[in-house]
Amino acid sequence: MMDAGRSHWAIGFSRMRRNRGAAAGAIIVLLFIAASALAPWLTDDDPIQVQFDQRFAPPSVRHPLGTDSFGRDLFSRVLYGGRLSLSVGLIAIVISDAIGIPLGLISGYRGGRFDDVMMRLVDLWLAFPGLLVAIAIVAVLGPGLQNVMIAIGIGGIPGLVRLVRGNVLSVREQEFVDAARATGGGDAHIVRAHIFPNVLAPIVVLTTLRLAGAILSGVGLSFLGLGAQPPSPEWGAIVAEGRAYLREAWWVSTLPGVAIFMTVIGFNLLGDGLRDAFDPRLR
Amino acid sequence: MTRWKALPVLLVVVALLAMGAGSGGAGPARGGTLTMVIGSDPPSLDPHRTPSVNIAHAVMYETLVTVDRRTGEFIPGLAESWEVSQDGTAITFKLRRGVKFHDGTPFNAAAVKTTFDRLVSKETNAPGASWVGTLTRTDVVDDLTVRLVFSKPYAPIFSSLRISFLAILSPTAIAKMGADYGQNPVGTGPFRFKQWIPNDRIVYERNPDYAWGPAHYKNRGAPNFDQLIIRIVPDESTRVIAFERGDIDILPGAPARDARRMMREGKFPFIQIPTTSGTYLGLNVKKPPINDVRVRRAIGHAINTDEVARIALEGLAVPMLSPIAPTIWGYWDGVKQFALNHDPDRARALLAEAGYRPGPGGAMMKDGKQVEFTVWTYARMTNVRVAVVLQSQLRTAGIKLNIEQMEPATLLASTQRGEHDAILISYGWPDADILYYFFHSSRLATTNRVHYVNTQVDKLLEDGQTTVDTTKRLEVYKQLQRILLAEVPWVPLASELSVNFNQSYVQDVYYDKFGNLLLLDAYRTR
Numbered sequence: 001m002m003d004a005g006r007s008h009w010a011i012g013f014s015r016m017r018r019n020r021g022a023a024a025g026a027i028i029v030l031l032f033i034a035a036s037a038l039a040p041w042l043t044d045d046d047p048i049q050v051q052f053d054q055r056f057a058p059p060s061v062r063h064p065l066g067t068d069s070f071g072r073d074l075f076s077r078v079l080y081g082g083r084l085s086l087s088v089g090l091i092a093i094v095i096s097d098a099i100g101i102p103l104g105l106i107s108g109y110r111g112g113r114f115d116d117v118m119m120r121l122v123d124l125w126l127a128f129p130g131l132l133v134a135i136a137i138v139a140v141l142g143p144g145l146q147n148v149m150i151a152i153g154i155g156g157i158p159g160l161v162r163l164v165r166g167n168v169l170s171v172r173e174q175e176f177v178d179a180a181r182a183t184g185g186g187d188a189h190i191v192r193a194h195i196f197p198n199v200l201a202p203i204v205v206l207t208t209l210r211l212a213g214a215i216l217s218g219v220g221l222s223f224l225g226l227g228a229q230p231p232s233p234e235w236g237a238i239v240a241e242g243r244a245y246l247r248e249a250w251w252v253s254t255l256p257g258v259a260i261f262m263t264v265i266g267f268n269l270l271g272d273g274l275r276d277a278f279d280p281r282l283r
Numbered sequence: 284m285t286r287w288k289a290l291p292v293l294l295v296v297v298a299l300l301a302m303g304a305g306s307g308g309a310g311p312a313r314g315g316t317l318t319m320v321i322g323s324d325p326p327s328l329d330p331h332r333t334p335s336v337n338i339a340h341a342v343m344y345e346t347l348v349t350v351d352r353r354t355g356e357f358i359p360g361l362a363e364s365w366e367v368s369q370d371g372t373a374i375t376f377k378l379r380r381g382v383k384f385h386d387g388t389p390f391n392a393a394a395v396k397t398t399f400d401r402l403v404s405k406e407t408n409a410p411g412a413s414w415v416g417t418l419t420r421t422d423v424v425d426d427l428t429v430r431l432v433f434s435k436p437y438a439p440i441f442s443s444l445r446i447s448f449l450a451i452l453s454p455t456a457i458a459k460m461g462a463d464y465g466q467n468p469v470g471t472g473p474f475r476f477k478q479w480i481p482n483d484r485i486v487y488e489r490n491p492d493y494a495w496g497p498a499h500y501k502n503r504g505a506p507n508f509d510q511l512i513i514r515i516v517p518d519e520s521t522r523v524i525a526f527e528r529g530d531i532d533i534l535p536g537a538p539a540r541d542a543r544r545m546m547r548e549g550k551f552p553f554i555q556i557p558t559t560s561g562t563y564l565g566l567n568v569k570k571p572p573i574n575d576v577r578v579r580r581a582i583g584h585a586i587n588t589d590e591v592a593r594i595a596l597e598g599l600a601v602p603m604l605s606p607i608a609p610t611i612w613g614y615w616d617g618v619k620q621f622a623l624n625h626d627p628d629r630a631r632a633l634l635a636e637a638g639y640r641p642g643p644g645g646a647m648m649k650d651g652k653q654v655e656f657t658v659w660t661y662a663r664m665t666n667v668r669v670a671v672v673l674q675s676q677l678r679t680a681g682i683k684l685n686i687e688q689m690e691p692a693t694l695l696a697s698t699q700r701g702e703h704d705a706i707l708i709s710y711g712w713p714d715a716d717i718l719y720y721f722f723h724s725s726r727l728a729t730t731n732r733v734h735y736v737n738t739q740v741d742k743l744l745e746d747g748q749t750t751v752d753t754t755k756r757l758e759v760y761k762q763l764q765r766i767l768l769a770e771v772p773w774v775p776l777a778s779e780l781s782v783n784f785n786q787s788y789v790q791d792v793y794y795d796k797f798g799n800l801l802l803l804d805a806y807r808t809r
């Protein structure tokens with residue numbers, strides 16, 4: 001079984017390497033993560049320092065992405081903002097994974113009444129658009145990046161529960177699970193050692209794809225004023241601040257917009273590549 | 284950048300010169316149609332059946348009292364003169380002779396009585412009825428003399444009397460039309476109603492009999508235009524495009540981003556008009572650390588209202604020195620000497636007095652904590668911009684400001700309960716009586732969002748409501764403005780300007796201090 005697992009991952013990764021889109025996606029993602037992480041070494045400008053005599057400077061050597069309506073350097077804001085926007089996505093996904101995966105495992109493995117109740121709840125939840133649920137949650141918790149992470153994280157749970165549970169259902173019926181049970185393995189051991197490793201691949205794929213969505217939701221909520229609060233350089237907030245000046249200073253909204261676009265496309269390409277590599281139906 | 288800033292000023296000068304040159308000739312041309320634009324249909328053209336009034340009412344209705352467009356003082360409208368009784372509970376108006384309604388009915392004391400009786404009657408249930416305050420009855424003294432009687436003195440009445448809610452209606456038309464008055468509205472104004480196509484336009488025609496224009500006009504007779512059309516265009520951008528294309532002659536209140544661009548391009552004459560709105564930072568006087576008046580004063584001195592107006596509001600505002608915006612009745616020019624001028628050193632000195640010491644990075648600290656507070660505001664572009672500018676200014680004085688954007692409903696409910704440190708919002712009102720709602724102790728759980736209690740202020744606010752004599756009343760508000768600037772429950776920030784554009788072939792368009800369009804002198808050169 002362990003051999004089979006290893007070869008499954010190995011096959012997947014070798015397919016990945018042949019997929020140009022996935023490679024491009026991985027490079028873009030790594031580039032943005034590196035740029036955000038290394039922000040203090042890439043720019044000397046303070047992302048929140050206003051300079052009223054430097055307002056609306058177009059992109060130049062001094063200000064590679066120009067300045068905004070308060071004279072703040074946009075290059076610095078986009079770099080530091082990347083830290084916020086990327087971590088919102090990441091942490092939101094961690095939250096939904098931490099809750100959604102165990103629920104899906106239990107629901108699929110136990111079945112019965114618990115599964116019925118769980119699935120009806122999930123149906124109910126999925127009836128509402130994700131962003132709407134997130135807005136409602138932020139409205140209750142109050143604005144702020146932390147609450148946005150929680151809201152998007154919670155919003156991502158039902159889809160994940162459903163996916164994990166579906167995969168568990170098919171794995172549960174396989175002979176090696178019966179074998180494990182016959183040799184005296186307890187439920188917790190079987191789920192942890194035999195079922196979980198076999199449903200991990202689709203989880204990884206979905207998580208990568210959902211990262212793009214989570215980042216976009218976070219940016220969207222900040223754009224609406226529900227997420228990052230001023231003077232935070234979160235990408236959505238920068239786009240929102242700049243949109244009133246599109247006709248006179250196109251760079252304020254456009255360049256952070258490009259950053260959002262690139263990141264999301266990077267994660268999507270990577271996720272697509274992972275799916276192509278690991279989807280059992282394509283094997 | 285510097286070029287941009289100088290340009291609008293230059294343009295105003297050029298525009299004014301052009302206007303002057305035009306009117307210096309053979310006199311205004313007669314005839315033609317004037318087209319202007321507003322954003323939505325008035326709920327009704329019957330002033331007693333609408334929660335809001337605007338230009339659509341103002342061009343066809345007239346009030347007893349009006350406002351001089353230069354001085355802002357109350358001047359005769361349909362009333363020639365008035366007298367306030369000794370105890371302030373009655374005002375007697377002498378009415379103008381020879382005024383006729385659009386339907387031919389003569390204007391007299393009976394018309395005023397019929398109108399005000401209808402306005403306050405339970406049956407009418409007029410949304411605008413509260414504007415007359417404590418009015419109990421209207422008495423006809425003789426044909427051209429009428430007396431308003433109040434249960435107790437109601438000083439803001441003059442600010443109300445100039446608003447179209449209190450316009451005088453034709454008694455004949457009221458009897459004939461009843462509740463349908465709004466479909467066939469009849470007034471005494473320079474234009475008479477012709478047609479209303481909802482969501483499209485309201486059409487008026489020249490009132491040829493008009494001969495009683497207020498004294499601040501050169502032309503006190505009938506207007507120069509044969510026809511006036513008010514187009515209704517809900518979308519902001521569409522309004523601007525229609526104006527730039529030449530389909531519309533006057534564009535009042537251009538949206539900020541288009542206003543800035545059009546001022547820079549300089550293709551159209553424009554006028555920046557003050558509004559009766561004010562944006563302020565309200566400080567919850569119960570919440571530490573801003574419960575200390577020295578900290579509140581420090582905040583006031585750390586703030587540069589000039590930058591707020593110029594940078595945050597893009598120059599489409601003027602700094603506000605008093606809690607009362609300069610256009611509001613009751614504003615006192617002498618307030619300048621008591622204003623919280625921008626002085627970061629003074630701010631730091633005040634904080635030092637309150638026990639704060641400079642810490643790392645210039646932060647003012649006490650017991651290891653920086654002086655810090657959070658401001659709540661709506662997720663509205665201009666408010667957020669103001670907050671960001673305040674944040675950077677306060678940082679210079681060692682004060683940390685956090686910003687939180689909220690839903691209006693949440694903000695209003697939570698501030699009533701006093702959960703906030705500070706709020707950044709705007710208000711709009713024509714009379715200084717508005718201070719009663721913001722600072723009187725009886726308004727604590729509702730509109731007194733700074734939770735301010737001061738018995739002296741309470742007394743003055745009550746006096747402001749009952750002192751009908753305008754000179755004495757102004758004294759009351761002078762005192763109030765001084766106290767409020769010393770105690771700093773509010774830091775006044777800025778009062779927004781409205782930018783009104785017109786086509787260059789339209790001349791002599793005036794606006795009063797409240798932004799109302801005055802059309803009697805206006806004419807077209809082609």
